[in-house]
Amino acid sequence: MELPPVAHAVVVSQDPANYSISVMVLGAFGGQMPSLPVKVGTHGPRDGVRGNFPELPQVGNTGIVVFPRSDIRNGVWISTFEPALPDASPYQDGMTGVTYSARYSGAWDYHGPDGTTAAVLPDGTSFLAGAALPTPTRHTLDGEQKRQATEFTMAQRRPAGAAALPLALQHASGASAALDAAGTMNLVLPAGQTMTITIGATTIVATQTGVTITTPTFTVDGNVMITGTMHSDGAITSDGEVTSFNGGGSFNNLSTHRHPANNTPPTPGT
Numbered sequence: 409m410e411l412p413p414v415a416h417a418v419v420v421s422q423d424p425a426n427y428s429i430s431v432m433v434l435g436a437f438g439g440q441m442p443s444l445p446v447k448v449g450t451h452g453p454r455d456g457v458r459g460n461f462p463e464l465p466q467v468g469n470t471g472i473v474v475f476p477r478s479d480i481r482n483g484v485w486i487s488t489f490e491p492a493l494p495d496a497s498p499y500q501d502g503m504t505g506v507t508y509s510a511r512y513s514g515a516w517d518y519h520g521p522d523g524t525t526a527a528v529l530p531d532g533t534s535f536l537a538g539a540a541l542p543t544p545t546r547h548t549l550d551g552e553q554k555r556q557a558t559e560f561t562m563a564q565r566r567p568a569g570a571a572a573l574p575l576a577l578q579h580a581s582g583a584s585a586a587l588d589a590a591g592t593m594n595l596v597l598p599a600g601q602t603m604t605i606t607i608g609a610t611t612i613v614a615t616q617t618g619v620t621i622t623t624p625t626f627t628v629d630g631n632v633m634i635t636g637t638m639h640s641d642g643a644i645t646s647d648g649e650v651t652s653f654n655g656g657g658s659f660n661n662l663s664t665h666r667h668p669a670n671n672t673p674p675t676p677g678t
Contacts, residue, residue: 411480417446417473419465419485429465429485431473446473446483463512493555498544500557508544514566518542530570532562 417431420443427448433441452460465471471488490497496510498518505521514530524538534541545557563569572589582598597603605612610623618636626640631648 411441411475411478413475413478415473415475417471417485419467419469419471421467422464424464427461427464431483431485433473444480444483446485448485466512494546494548496546496560498546498557498560500545510544510560510565514562514570516544516560516565518544528562529573530566531572532570533573533575 411433416434418434419429420432421430423429423445428445429448430443430445432443435441448464450460450462452458454460465485465488469488470491471485473483473485476482476484498506498508507519508516510516515528517525517527519525520538520542522538524540524542525536526538526541527535528541544560546560547555548558550556572591574589575587577585581601582596583601584594584596586594588594595603599616601615603614610621613620613622625642626644628644628646628648630646631651632646633651
């Protein structure tokens with residue numbers, strides 16, 4: 409069967425294993441032809457180790473298919489376009505320099521001309537570089553069938569909602585950070601590694617042997633339980649009880665314990 413080298417077609421099925429689709433070519437006068445399998449073209453390299461594979465066109469999508477040498481065995485889908493006025497495009501008059509993608513899962517990502525970059529997961533979790541999360545729109549029709557831009561909300565992207573997704577980062581060193589669906593965070597460092605937190609003049613260093621806090625003032629608004637060695641070169645202020653265990657057995661309650669040097673109790677609350 410010989411076809412024109414460029415044709416208008418609609419997707420009738422997908423073949424993900426072969427990254428291809430079947431299409432029905434639309435005739436010049438509105439007629440239809442039998443469905444044909446065609447490859448889906450992409451930008452960039454395509455070989456045994458490299459490739460860029462966007463989501464396949466969906467059933468019902470319309471687009472352009474080319475047939476090199478007018479041979480139906482060589483069909484390639486090269487572009488998808490919307491067949492009607494409503495679409496998911498966020499573009500409006502005067503809007504340039506935006507890269508945007510909306511996915512089947514409800515996730516979306518955005519890069520704006522000012523450098524604002526956002527990625528939003530189906531559950532609403534967002535990663536943002538910029539002052540505020542963008543509010544992408546899409547084109548819909550009003551009651552008078554006029555095209556307009558309306559906000560594309562997460563409830564519309566994922567009508568049934570989505571359970572919170574756990575997040576995880578695994579480093580080649582063995583270090584990992586995980587946040588489960590309930591919001592509990594777990595940070596793991598390999599033996600011998602150090603975690604340091606610095607805020608102005610305060611530094612917290614955690615190793616496998618202990619934690620060192622260097623700070624002008626150390627204030628605790630609660631109870632403190634010490635099961636190891638604690639050393640302070642300055643004042644320690646607590647609004648609650650400070651209990652020190654000695655060798656895992658006996659303990660000293662520092663609110664009543666007397667200092668050996670002068671046999672006097674400390675000031676209450678210190």
